[in-house]
Amino acid sequence: MGDVVSETEAETATRVIAGRYRLVSVIGHGSMGTVWRAYDEFLHRPVAVKEVRLPPGMPQGQADEVRERTLREARAIGVLSHPNVVTLHDIAHENGDPYVVMELVPGSSLAHLLRTHGPLDTTQAAAIADAVAAALQAAHQAGITHRDVKPANVLIATDGRIKLADFGIARNISENTLTKTGITLGSPAYIAPEVASGGEVTNNADLWSLGATLFATIEGHAPYDPEGDVIATLLEVVNGDVPQPTETGPMAKIVSGLMVKDPTSRMTLAEVRRRMYGLLPEPGTSPFTLEDITEAEKSFIPSPKQPEPEPVTDAVAQPEPEAGSTGPSLADDPGPLPFTPSSSSYPLLDEEPPPVRVRRGVPRPLVYAAAVVLFFAAAGGGFAAARYAGGKPLLPTKPTLIEQPVVQPPPSTPAGAFVVRTGDAATLRGATGGTFSIKVPPGWEMFVEERQPKNLPVSTRVHYVSPDGKYELTVERFPDFYPTRKINQFKDAVQGTWPKDAFVASDPLILSSGNKLESGQYWKYNTVDAGSLRRTTYSNLLPMTDTDLWVVSLTVPTVEEDTGKGALFDQIAPSFVLTP
Structure with missing residues (x-):
């Protein structure tokens, strides 16, 4: 500490x-x-x-x-x-x-x-x-x-x-x-x-x-x-x-x-x-x-000079135990609530409740039996009155089977209108030319970090994260990637951070965008971390300039990968553009 x-x-x-x-x-x-x-x-x-x-x-x-x-x-x-x-x-x-x-x-x-x-x-x-x-x-x-x-x-x-x-x-x-x-x-x-x-x-x-x-x-x-x-x-x-x-x-x-x-x-x-x-x-x-x-x-927690502060409460008279009582006493009053109940909703707390009168001499089994009879009589009378008032017959009709519609649960994918967000992937060394815009679901939080991946140049990564933390959109820029490297070196570096049995990649698809050195690629891979959490990542690898490689990625839970691609990645990735 x-x-x-x-x-x-x-x-x-x-x-x-x-x-x-x-x-x-x-x-x-x-x-x-x-x-x-x-x-x-x-x-x-x-x-x-x-x-x-x-x-x-x-x-x-x-x-x-x-x-x-x-x-x-x-x-x-x-x-x-x-x-x-x-x-x-x-x-x-x-x-x-x-x-x-x-x-x-x-x-x-x-x-x-x-x-x-x-x-x-x-x-x-x-x-x-x-x-x-x-x-x-x-x-x-x-x-x-x-x-x-x-x-x-x-x-x-x-x-x-x-x-x-x-x-x-x-x-x-x-x-x-x-x-x-x-x-x-x-x-x-x-x-x-x-x-x-x-x-x-x-x-x-x-x-x-x-x-x-x-x-x-x-x-x-x-x-x-x-x-x-x-x-x-x-x-x-x-x-x-x-x-x-x-x-x-x-x-x-x-x-x-x-x-x-x-x-x-x-x-x-x-x-x-x-x-x-x-x-x-x-x-x-x-x-x-x-x-x-x-x-x-x-030696770890110094004891305070004063005892725990006690809440200020009004004096409340405690009931005296009955003479000769051997049962447990009531607990101390817990003090006032952090809010005051409305007087329009509750009776006054200081009103004296009426005394409870108990008749002596009636056998207890007869009291229980009478209570049961009264309960069923009241229940039956209430049921009959409700049926009569609603124009229904007093005797139930033959039951019929009614097919209930199947209610589909709402999708957990945060779909909805997208908003255009701007970001800056400049490095701490002052490498400019890193401003961009991209469509992002509303309410996603943005974080920026500078990274030093193994066997790759320093990069700047901009994160956009859903409020529940399940979905992450990243825009990463490698300012000094070209002309000495190729996209496959980036993919090898990503795969190298995972154990062999925890990383499965699909074959890439060639994109029309790119620079004079190579074309862009669409790449999908699945990962399993040490906690058995399975995720799917979709990436567009974009050689945007003669020196910069840009990577636009979306990571979603694998159980939602199809929805994540169609409802999110396919809508977000094409909106990425560099801005002056």
Whole structure:
């Protein structure tokens, strides 16, 4: 998370965000913001609130990107519902800044637990491995790559729950890398070699980071120096030998199976969890003692001087228990609702209800029998009255079969009117000539990133993403592609980022557009990621100038590929034009 602040700083928390979340004390802070221990005054529960903190003098464009990263975490965990993932409660806005309101996990991070107690035993490490692997499985199946798995982002609650937190740089198909702001994609000591070298980030990167986290769990320290020079650490990750645990046993084999430089050769999450079966604690028990967690918690979460703020409520008289009563008493009044019921819809709350009179001496079975008779009499009378008022016979007629029309569900494809959007694929080095226009469905969000693909020149990619994150339109420009390269080299580079059994491409079709060196191509390919998420991508590869290759692509779920092509790609791709 970050450095823990002093109690003096924690005592300064007096703000209320969005009229609801009272900031109580600072849990910690890092380069991206501050995490507060807060109190939800509507639901009367503690929560965690992540606040964006911008360095003084930061340009507005970079500030917007930092705010976007905060919203990215919300989008990432908002689609996840898993016991090993920190739950998102709300997104609050105050003075234009977003605040991510999350579940507060009382306890310690794995990083602080390791600093306090040193390496964990096999049972504890197995519990960590199984929980984090389960969280990553859920994320990957939702199309999300965490990108920053490390001990500081593994939380251990006082009741033994283990949760993966901080999806702040997670990426799904709707996100970009935000490399323009200089944000490191992951922690150098836990980052995968292919990410450290600037390659494509896939779910396999999380497998390496999980292995590095488990390395620290059984060894008591990170596989690489987390306090060393960042560049030197990245070079060691890319070019050096993979560190091996000094411990022996099943957990060491898991680490060695995950920390493999070839992304496609890493142990799968399913295999990790399968190997944990015999190592996990007994069901219903936790391998962590309450003393261990609370001892680490003292250095992790400073206790506020003041108790939790209590809501201000009017005094309400509580009913006295009857004399001689041995039954349980009523719970305390929960306090007022966050809104006041309209007096026109509800009776006055302070009116005294009439006393209930109970006749004595009537046998209880006769009361029940009479109630049943009255119920059926009322039901039958109501049915007869309704039939008579509607001009229907009192006795039911012979039933007839009526064929009901089949109602087709609405298509999930976001079809509808398109709007013309403009974009700029200029590079950070100032390569101009990158403005274009293209038709895009309304409501799709735009993101821009500069990429350094392996074996290809630097490119600029403009993303347009549907609100639900299922569909992604990209316009990518390679300014220095020609005359030294051909389109087939681009296709080989794309295929090279996927395992052989996870990539299937169709034969290309020649397009009429192109430059004097070669013609354009239409290309379709299918992919399957580590979470078994199947997607189909349609691309037009367009040599638009003597130097630039442009790639217009649409990625959709494979189950909707036919609709995605006809309703989206065939409408969007022909509208792409360069603008002066």
